[in-house]
Amino acid sequence: MQPGQTISHYTIIEKAGSGGMGVVYRAHDSRLDREVALKFLPRHVKPDSDDAARFRREARAASALSHPSIGHVYDIGEEDGQMFIAMEFISGKSLADILESEGRLAFDRASIIITEIASALGVAHEKGIVHRDIKPANIIVSESGVAKIIDFGLAKLNEESDLTKDRSTLGTVAYMSPEQTQGSDVDQRSDLWSLGVLFYQLITGKLPFGGGYDQAVVYSILNEAAPSPSSINPDLNSAVDSFFERALKKDDRERFSTAADFLDGLSTTSEFPVLDLSQAKTPLTLKWVKVAISVVVLAGLTILIWTLFPPGNAASTNEIDSMAVLPLRNLSGDTEQDFFVDGLTEELIVALGNLEGIRVPARTSSFAFKDSDADIGDIAAQLGVSTILEGSVRKFENRMRLSASLVNVETGFQLWSDTYERDLSDVFTVQRDISSSIAAALKVELAPISETVSSSDVDYVAYELLLKARYLWYRRTQEALIQAVDYYEQAIEIEPGYAKAYSGLGQAYAVIGFYDWLPPDISFTRAREAAKKALDLDPTNSNAHATLGYIALYYDWDWDESSVQFELAIETDPNNPVAHQWIANYLIVTGQFDRAIQEMRETIRLDPLSLIASSALGFTLNHVDANAAVDQHLKTLSLDPNFVIANFWLGQSYERLGNFSDAIRYIERAVELSNNDGTIVAGLAHVYGNAGRMDDAKRLISELVGRHSDGYVSAYNLGKAYIPIGDFDNTFLWLEKAFADRSHSMALINTDPQLNPLRGDPRFSDLLKRVGF
Numbered sequence: 001m002q003p004g005q006t007i008s009h010y011t012i013i014e015k016a017g018s019g020g021m022g023v024v025y026r027a028h029d030s031r032l033d034r035e036v037a038l039k040f041l042p043r044h045v046k047p048d049s050d051d052a053a054r055f056r057r058e059a060r061a062a063s064a065l066s067h068p069s070i071g072h073v074y075d076i077g078e079e080d081g082q083m084f085i086a087m088e089f090i091s092g093k094s095l096a097d098i099l100e101s102e103g104r105l106a107f108d109r110a111s112i113i114i115t116e117i118a119s120a121l122g123v124a125h126e127k128g129i130v131h132r133d134i135k136p137a138n139i140i141v142s143e144s145g146v147a148k149i150i151d152f153g154l155a156k157l158n159e160e161s162d163l164t165k166d167r168s169t170l171g172t173v174a175y176m177s178p179e180q181t182q183g184s185d186v187d188q189r190s191d192l193w194s195l196g197v198l199f200y201q202l203i204t205g206k207l208p209f210g211g212g213y214d215q216a217v218v219y220s221i222l223n224e225a226a227p228s229p230s231s232i233n234p235d236l237n238s239a240v241d242s243f244f245e246r247a248l249k250k251d252d253r254e255r256f257s258t259a260a261d262f263l264d265g266l267s268t269t270s271e272f273p274v275l276d277l278s279q280a281k282t283p284l285t286l287k288w289v290k291v292a293i294s295v296v297v298l299a300g301l302t303i304l305i306w307t308l309f310p311p312g313n314a315a316s317t318n319e320i321d322s323m324a325v326l327p328l329r330n331l332s333g334d335t336e337q338d339f340f341v342d343g344l345t346e347e348l349i350v351a352l353g354n355l356e357g358i359r360v361p362a363r364t365s366s367f368a369f370k371d372s373d374a375d376i377g378d379i380a381a382q383l384g385v386s387t388i389l390e391g392s393v394r395k396f397e398n399r400m401r402l403s404a405s406l407v408n409v410e411t412g413f414q415l416w417s418d419t420y421e422r423d424l425s426d427v428f429t430v431q432r433d434i435s436s437s438i439a440a441a442l443k444v445e446l447a448p449i450s451e452t453v454s455s456s457d458v459d460y461v462a463y464e465l466l467l468k469a470r471y472l473w474y475r476r477t478q479e480a481l482i483q484a485v486d487y488y489e490q491a492i493e494i495e496p497g498y499a500k501a502y503s504g505l506g507q508a509y510a511v512i513g514f515y516d517w518l519p520p521d522i523s524f525t526r527a528r529e530a531a532k533k534a535l536d537l538d539p540t541n542s543n544a545h546a547t548l549g550y551i552a553l554y555y556d557w558d559w560d561e562s563s564v565q566f567e568l569a570i571e572t573d574p575n576n577p578v579a580h581q582w583i584a585n586y587l588i589v590t591g592q593f594d595r596a597i598q599e600m601r602e603t604i605r606l607d608p609l610s611l612i613a614s615s616a617l618g619f620t621l622n623h624v625d626a627n628a629a630v631d632q633h634l635k636t637l638s639l640d641p642n643f644v645i646a647n648f649w650l651g652q653s654y655e656r657l658g659n660f661s662d663a664i665r666y667i668e669r670a671v672e673l674s675n676n677d678g679t680i681v682a683g684l685a686h687v688y689g690n691a692g693r694m695d696d697a698k699r700l701i702s703e704l705v706g707r708h709s710d711g712y713v714s715a716y717n718l719g720k721a722y723i724p725i726g727d728f729d730n731t732f733l734w735l736e737k738a739f740a741d742r743s744h745s746m747a748l749i750n751t752d753p754q755l756n757p758l759r760g761d762p763r764f765s766d767l768l769k770r771v772g773f
Contacts, residue, residue: 069120095136104205122259134194196247343467362607499538506531542573554744660691682717689724716745
């Protein structure tokens with residue numbers, strides 16, 4: 001390559017270096033107006049060779065990592081049969097050059113570098129990536145003083161090991177761990193050995209294991225103890241010697257097992273300067289980093305600015321219009337913290353939904369991929385998005401560490417990344433920082449968020465109770481919702497002005513009322529009180545408006561007020577899938593089926609993998625086209641064959657088509673899956689009657705009447721069960737009871753297809769008028 005030569009949209013400036021794995025050029029990226037490093041494989045390397053495969057893997061490995069001390073990868077391409085990677089160009093010196101010119105470094109300076117590199121390796125190891133070639137030449141110290149790891153060309157991904165199972169001794173011998181010199185499989189402990197060797201060299205000016213040739217070095221690594229650092233550098237003390245005794249143990253089981261352990265060990269040396277970083281803002285502020293000299297403050301500020309406002313580390317964002325937030329991974333080792341991690345994910349989904357022009361699929365769709373090993377491309381295809389935000393959370397005591405990265409699915413490269421370690425009380429600030437940083441990276445506006453006590457000023461204990469309540473609310477079981485109510489009420493007791501807690505309490509009671517788990521006069525009245533209080537505190541709360549619309553629809557039978565509240569919910573938050581689904585319910589009740597279908601489809605666009613939204617579309621279609629409803633319900637069951645409501649509503653659609661055998665099969669399955677839910681058992685009695693199985697129908701009806709005496713069973717659905725056996729008197733008896741109970745199902749009386757046999761009866765006309773039709 002010659003200066004001035006153009007490769008794709010990169011113009012070569014000069015040759016920057018070369019090594020066994022390729023030649024590196026400094027180049028100018030004309031598209032984004034920045035300097036980059038272009039790394040080419042030598043021409044003699046064949047595209048199907050191990051070196052070429054290793055080269056491709058370097059790009060994948062490095063692009064998956066997000067840390068200020070890891071050199072960023074921007075692009076990968078090919079020119080005239082030569083592959084290249086476009087990487088961050090780091091203006092600075094390698095540690096090899098620094099050691100050559102300075103001999104050795106002061107302990108304080110060396111410990112800063114090692115801390116930054118250990119922190120970066122910790123991020124790589126969490127993603128299952130082992131560098132395998134930590135050495136001075138692969139660490140660049142930028143002009144601003146930040147140490148960065150480059151060349152993940154030898155990285156061993158745990159998920160992709162075909163090229164490493166030959167046990168070849170890749171790497172540079174003097175920095176190899178004992179297991180690596182023997183060609184054994186290696187993990188993160190090998191990198192930490194290499195880091196220990198590098199640290200030893202920085203503070204002594206010598207390698208711990210020497211020899212005149214490679215085999216002599218290998219022999220020393222396997223059989224000889226390293227001289228104590230203090231015997232070479234008298235400025236070091238015995239605590240430093242003790243650290244290296246563990247860092248360079250021959251048996252990897254006795255070595256530091258993680259980067260966190262390594263840093264913990266380093267923090268015990270009296271040589272290591274101490275500073276309380278509890279309020280620090282840089283991504284490197286692990287609890288072990290305690291540096292008190294001014295260069296660290298400068299480095300930390302540089303890293304923060306660099307991370308929040310990266311110098312062109314994003315590919316073109318012109319076509320980015322959507323983003324999925326995958327469930328954050330819980331790295332705490334405690335499943336009891338799932339509620340906290342899931343809650344943070346949901347908060348980010350809501351916050352990022354405020355990005356102008358960016359569609360963010362709702363929580364339900366995102367959480368379909370919790371603990372999934374699905375390919376990121378497949379996830380993006382299913383959710384219909386162009387970018388994906390993924391990350392992890394580690395919670396320890398009253399601290400949390402959140403790492404996140406935004407990936408362009410088409411290119412596979414990162415658009416933004418950052419790591420935050422903060423007190424738990426700063427969780428709201430972290431959420432805002434992430435949203436603002438992503439908005440800056442995508443060059444879009446972040447819509448203003450109302451500042452109320454429901455956000456940044458809330459007591460953390462109340463916030464944690466809110467997260468627990470939401471976690472249970474999504475489980476949608478009776479026991480879970482009752483416990484959610486308790487958590488919401490505890491949060492409100494601690495923080496009486498907490499709008500989100502009141503809103504959640506209202507939603508919980510509304511759903512309890514819908515499923516007939518409490519009498520309607522209790523559940524919907526409590527739901528209304530909570531939703532109104534939420535709006536008193538925060539008039540922009542979309543969910544509270546939606547809940548009031550839900551109550552007006554299913555309890556008040558006030559169609560006009562229901563429409564007003566649902567429209568307010570959508571106006572306040574156009575991306576609220578619940579509001580769109582619930583206004584569709586209103587449209588069904590009022591017979592506006594075409595609009596109802598449109599709103600249900602919009603719900604699915606916002607929440608593509610929501611089982612309840614998919615099922616609700618089938619329920620809506622059943623009013624106008626039972627065959628289309630069957631197709632939709634089968635699509636839902638392809639996502640989850642055990643989803644109760646889809647089995648139930650599919651059976652009802654088959655029943656409407658006269659296919660009673662399939663109807664009975666699916667509704668019987670729904671009864672089994674729901675543990676004999678009263679509403680579904682009533683539906684089974686109904687289809688038994690239509691199929692001519694009168695004795696079975698009457699038996700189930702008798703059982704339901706008995707259950708109604710012992711507890712709450714929907715009178716509306718019990719009344720419908722009498723229709724196929726021709727007992728209209730009992731049908732109206734139970735419908736009148738449903739009217740007196742203000743059963744939510746009475747809202748459906750005007751359009752429920754199963755009530756068609758009653759429509760010529762004067763009693764039915766009278767009932768319609770009293771309900772409000």
